[in-house]
Amino acid sequence: MRTLLRFFQNYSNLLLFLLLEIFAVIFMVQGSSYQRTRLIGLNRQITGYIYNQVDGAREYLSLKQLNEQLVVENMELRNRLDLLSSKLDSSTVVSELKGEHRYFFVQSRIVRNSVNKQLNYLTLNKGKKQGVFRDMGVISDQGLVGIILESSANYATVIPIINRDFRLSAKIKSNNHAGILQWDGISPQFAMLTEIPFHAQLTEGDTIISSGFSSIFPEGIEVGSIESFSLEKGNFYDIRVRLSTDFQRLYHVNVIRNYRQEEQLNLENQHK
Amino acid sequence: MYILARNIFRFFVVLLFQVLVMDNVMINGYMIPYIYLLFLLLMPFETPRWLQLLSGFALGLAMDLFSGTAGMHTAATVLAAFVRPYLLDLLAPRDGYEPDTYPRIHYNGFLWFLKYTLIIVVIHHLALFYLEVFQMQAFFSTLLRVVLSSLLSASTIVLSQYFVFRK
Numbered sequence: 001m002r003t004l005l006r007f008f009q010n011y012s013n014l015l016l017f018l019l020l021e022i023f024a025v026i027f028m029v030q031g032s033s034y035q036r037t038r039l040i041g042l043n044r045q046i047t048g049y050i051y052n053q054v055d056g057a058r059e060y061l062s063l064k065q066l067n068e069q070l071v072v073e074n075m076e077l078r079n080r081l082d083l084l085s086s087k088l089d090s091s092t093v094v095s096e097l098k099g100e101h102r103y104f105f106v107q108s109r110i111v112r113n114s115v116n117k118q119l120n121y122l123t124l125n126k127g128k129k130q131g132v133f134r135d136m137g138v139i140s141d142q143g144l145v146g147i148i149l150e151s152s153a154n155y156a157t158v159i160p161i162i163n164r165d166f167r168l169s170a171k172i173k174s175n176n177h178a179g180i181l182q183w184d185g186i187s188p189q190f191a192m193l194t195e196i197p198f199h200a201q202l203t204e205g206d207t208i209i210s211s212g213f214s215s216i217f218p219e220g221i222e223v224g225s226i227e228s229f230s231l232e233k234g235n236f237y238d239i240r241v242r243l244s245t246d247f248q249r250l251y252h253v254n255v256i257r258n259y260r261q262e263e264q265l266n267l268e269n270q271h272k
Numbered sequence: 273m274y275i276l277a278r279n280i281f282r283f284f285v286v287l288l289f290q291v292l293v294m295d296n297v298m299i300n301g302y303m304i305p306y307i308y309l310l311f312l313l314l315m316p317f318e319t320p321r322w323l324q325l326l327s328g329f330a331l332g333l334a335m336d337l338f339s340g341t342a343g344m345h346t347a348a349t350v351l352a353a354f355v356r357p358y359l360l361d362l363l364a365p366r367d368g369y370e371p372d373t374y375p376r377i378h379y380n381g382f383l384w385f386l387k388y389t390l391i392i393v394v395i396h397h398l399a400l401f402y403l404e405v406f407q408m409q410a411f412f413s414t415l416l417r418v419v420l421s422s423l424l425s426a427s428t429i430v431l432s433q434y435f436v437f438r439k
Contacts, residue, residue: 013321028343
């Protein structure tokens with residue numbers, strides 16, 4: 001008994017160290033999916049308010065760049081409007097809108113951004129009160145950004161392309177071959193497109209767009225362009241994609257609300 | 273009592289500075305300065321080991337909470353807190369540390385502080401980055417991130433000795 005007590009006395013610090021490390025490892029392993037989501041929720045509640053305050057300064061500093069982006073976007077939209085209105089007369093415009101009004105955009109601001117981790121998350125300043133819910137798509141004027149992971153009353157967490165858990169069905173615009181877009185964790189400017197079969201014709205610089213196979217994103221939202229590709233592992237290409245969204249300078253984003261998401265999911269679930 | 277209050281105050285200052293300022297600094301996608309270790313580094317020499325471990329645990333847990341990660345900051349910081357007293361013994365001058373001194377450049381000299389900081393930072397970053405990646409595939413790219421981030425963190429910490437924590 002005495003030797004046992006002495007053992008504990010001598011090695012108490014080592015034991016404490018091991019105990020704390022075991023606690024941390026359990027935390028890490030268990031926090032794989034559900035608990036991590038909970039944790040991020042908690043984290044967002046604590047920090048969302050602080051970041052919102054700090055963010056005012058950041059917003060002011062990036063005004064100039066923001067202005068330029070808006071001017072460019074404005075011009076593009078005006079051009080497109082001109083083009084379309086010359087093609088359609090007013091009666092067709094109304095009937096088309098009635099049938100095809102599937103998407104609605106919620107304008108939002110990023111209050112917290114991370115690009116340097118393996119599991120990056122963004123926090124938006126819009127939540128359930130503004131109609132932002134789980135599994136909605138997030139885009140910016142540069143291209144696709146990510147998917148809403150969870151939302152609280154006034155904030156939402158986004159899992160962006162540059163998160164190792166992110167998966168998206170994307171296709172090559174020129175030939176419609178679809179594959180899986182995921183991030184390799186190395187640089188926030190690049191992601192990998194896999195599962196494109198070897199017989200597909202690829203060219204560097206080809207545009208990658210969202211495939212529209214999921215109910216989250218409409219078809220044709222720009223993701224990036226092909227930087228390089230190789231055919232090392234058998235029958236599928238490894239394609240390195242230069243992302244069109246500059247995550248390091250991302251600020252204003254739009255959340256896509258798909259009015260028919262529920263209907264599509266219900267139909268798909270019936271046949272599982 | 274005064275020292276305790278000072279350390280608790282430093283805990284929050286360092287943590288907030290890390291979360292609000294340093295987490296937004298990124299160079300190249302490879303280098304992130306993790307300066308929250310300053311709190312651990314600047315604790316008095318005679319702090320009992322169990323208290324160092326628990327402080328490290330609290331610090332890591334707070335970092336995890338703020339950055340939305342599960343456990344990796346905790347694990348890395350507890351490891352750093354465990355190594356620290358052994359390292360201090362190893363780096364001690366022949367007659368031990370003078371009473372009423374703290375681990376600072378002011379008392380122990382630039383070279384001593386640089387060695388001390390660099391070793392702790394490298395150990396912490398090794399654990400942190402490999403736990404974050406959690407796979408052996410990206411071994412060398414992670415190693416590069418460890419080395420570059422360590423250099424940045426250590427130099428920021430050393431610089432802070434001249435501007436903020438002078439005595």
